[in-house]
């Protein structure tokens with residue numbers, strides 16, 4: 001293993017040589033100016049603070065066997081030794097004096113803030129016994145696992161399949177569902193994988209230089225691309241740090257992005273800049289001609305003429321009217337993109353796709369540009385994510401469940417991507433079902449989701465949620481409403497495999513409990529990871545294995561079998577064996593690479609933390625299949641497994657046609673024929689939907705700060721010292737109209753209530769639009785429940801159907817074993833806004849449409865900073881208004897959803913068919 005030197009012959013190198021990782025020596029900076037040497041084991045792991053899975057190196061002090069710090073792992077193929085601020089801040093999370101160190105069980109009423117320490121054995125027995133009873137009584141759909149940050153690959157899919165349940169819930173449709181559906185409809189893959197480093201033009205409807213998905217690995221490569229001459233275009237109503245680095249910033253009115261993208265597509269088509277050969281070869285234009293123009297010559301030229309006709313109204317003038325971006329700028333950028341010729345790298349995440357009604361069409365319109373410029377899967381282009389992501393397989397796959405849970409996939413949203421997770425409280429209140437055992441795992445819906453009051457209400461109702469188990473590394477607002485709070489490890493305290501589509505290539509990385517790994521290298525033996533972690537902090541892998549044995553102790557339920565060792569028949573699976581099997585058998589090239597170093601594959605991953613499986617993955621749609629052409633269609637789950645092109649059988653795309661679907665028969669067949677091609681849906685916050693008489697504006701509540709991440713950064717002192725307030729961004733023109741200055745207190749009124757915040761007057765936001773970052777405004781109801789580095793103490797006051805949350809104590813110094821806690825100089829923890837938002841489920845993707853119509857006014861005499869008021873009756877009414885927009889299934893063949901569209905924890909195929917005489921669960 002070698003690492004590049006900073007400059008040839010200089011002797012300097014940016015990282016410590018791996019040969020010295022077992023015994024790295026450096027001076028202790030705290031002892032300066034004395035030269036006191038410390039000796040470390042450097043143990044690789046991966047960051048758990050965002051989805052990017054960057055590599056970290058833990059510095060384990062050989063004298064104290066404690067972790068001293070985290071730095072980047074130079075051998076990680078995506079992050080290459082670099083991290084954002086949140087990576088090294090892992091040390092704060094591990095050393096936080098307020099962290100949960102032992103399993104807790106509530107002793108008072110749920111949500112009352114009374115807890116007692118219990119043992120892991122007690123917790124496992126009670127939870128396992130309850131699940132076993134539910135399973136034996138045929139109540140499998142009453143057990144649900146709800147995940148925020150997954151951080152693993154396929155782990156829970158295997159576990160929940162082994163349990164035979166349809167009980168996987170996620171956070172996807174408060175995050176990325178709309179963008180995913182847009183991409184999935186095109187290619188069967190639900191995310192883009194841009195090759196920024198080799199692009200000619202980088203088009204971002206996101207903020208990947210400062211935050212966004214895969215922020216650090218992408219940011220490195222965007223800058224590399226720029227240094228090689230790529231032009232950066234950013235579409236964002238807010239002057240983000242990413243937009244500030246752009247060659248062209250297009251501050252579109254929220255929700256108008258698809259209009260601008262389609263205007264660009266029209267111009268590229270009209271000016272002859274499109275890659276017509278690719279369009280003809282790889283899109284399903286023949287299906288369009290057959291379905292929509294059956295009387296016409298089914299030629300590509302006829303299709304092209306039809307396409308130009310379809311987009312004829314998307315003139316630069318129209319796009320300017322919708323977006324507010326000058327037409328000349330739209331034309332200039334369209335020509336730039338048209339000239340990319342196979343080198344357009346693009347991404348949309350959160351922002352326009354997640355903010356707006358119809359956001360999934362934004363992703364489809366963006367992908368249209370990728371296709372028109374012939375940039376699908378090219379060097380410098382944008383690949384389907386699946387080409388660049390590794391997924392493990394196991395020695396034995398449990399069969400798919402014979403269940404369908406309508407609390408997750410109800411009939412109203414047959415194309416939802418994925419579970420309708422944020423509507424769970426409304427479904428439970430409507431009587432669509434109940435939960436007997438509900439796991440929240442690194443998930444904080446009370447705070448993260450819209451309409452958190454509805455979550456609090458349901459979580460306190462034991463008739464709706466029998467037992468709530470919070471698996472979490474940190475106190476959070478939702479854990480306060482649990483029965484068990486079970487401490488799970490941060491990065492460096494747990495095992496996981498992770499792989500992401502950060503670049504053109506596939507890699508796998510390994511998260512590991514670094515103290516256990518370091519002590520095992522010294523010959524110590526541990527039965528469980530919590531024996532080596534601080535307190536009794538555990539990891540989910542071992543927890544699930546033990547819990548599964550509790551559910552099925554004698555194996556008679558067919559569950560235990562899947563949690564037995566592949567090496568020692570009938571014995572309990574260990575976490576070492578789990579990863580040993582995957583690394584020995586399911587990572588191409590790893591055993592050979594490890595053998596070159598004289599290591600077993602597991603030891604290689606423990607030592608280096610990551611492995612590059614392949615680089616420069618391009619053009620996989622052209623890969624020839626071994627099946628000869630003319631042998632009839634190959635299909636599985638409604639997807640093509642190959643496609644005939646030019647007399648050859650090629651891999652193609654996993655769509656029904658095997659091609660890129662510019663025209664979606666799926667949308668036609670499932671009730672959305674008017675959206676069959678990439679189009680433009682006017683958002684719920686479109687200018688025409690705003691009432692100027694009332695002073696309505698658009699609130700962008702979704703932007704990330706580079707230094708924070710949802711819930712988990714709440715206990716990282718370095719990060720909270722940097723970022724601890726989230727004022728409302730207001731344009732100078734609006735500030736003048738409203739007679740506001742920076743620092744003034746305003747009331748922001750939503751459909752269901754209001755919140756009170758300070759104002760930041762800036763030119764960095766489009767007029768008529770206000771913005772507020774969602775990372776701040778953490779709160780705690782009770783002492784001892786929450787991180788005082790970031791969370792204000794609040795009280796709830798109920799008046800009829802309204803609830804007022806008011807801060808009663810801000811952030812401030814507190815005594816603890818960490819002297820820094822008495823040095824907290826900031827008193828502000830920001831304002832929680834999501835509580836004041838109703839649910840807005842997109843009728844197609846199911847995504848919560850985050851943007852809000854709001855009225856901003858000077859705060860009233862009774863208002864206090866941080867106030868949040870919610871009318872819970874009104875929140876139910878808004879839910880029903882959006883529910884009415886949906887177009888329920890069943891679809892063709894009585895199906896609940898198209899067989900070919902992916903969903904997590906896919907049940908057996910027959911479960912996709914709605915049984916006769918089975919009324920929907922809301923009736």
Ligand code: SF4
Pocket residue numbers: 047048049050051052053054079082083084085086087088214215216217
């Ligand atoms: S981008 Fe930052 S938070 Fe995300 S994995 Fe990398 S270092 Fe961690």
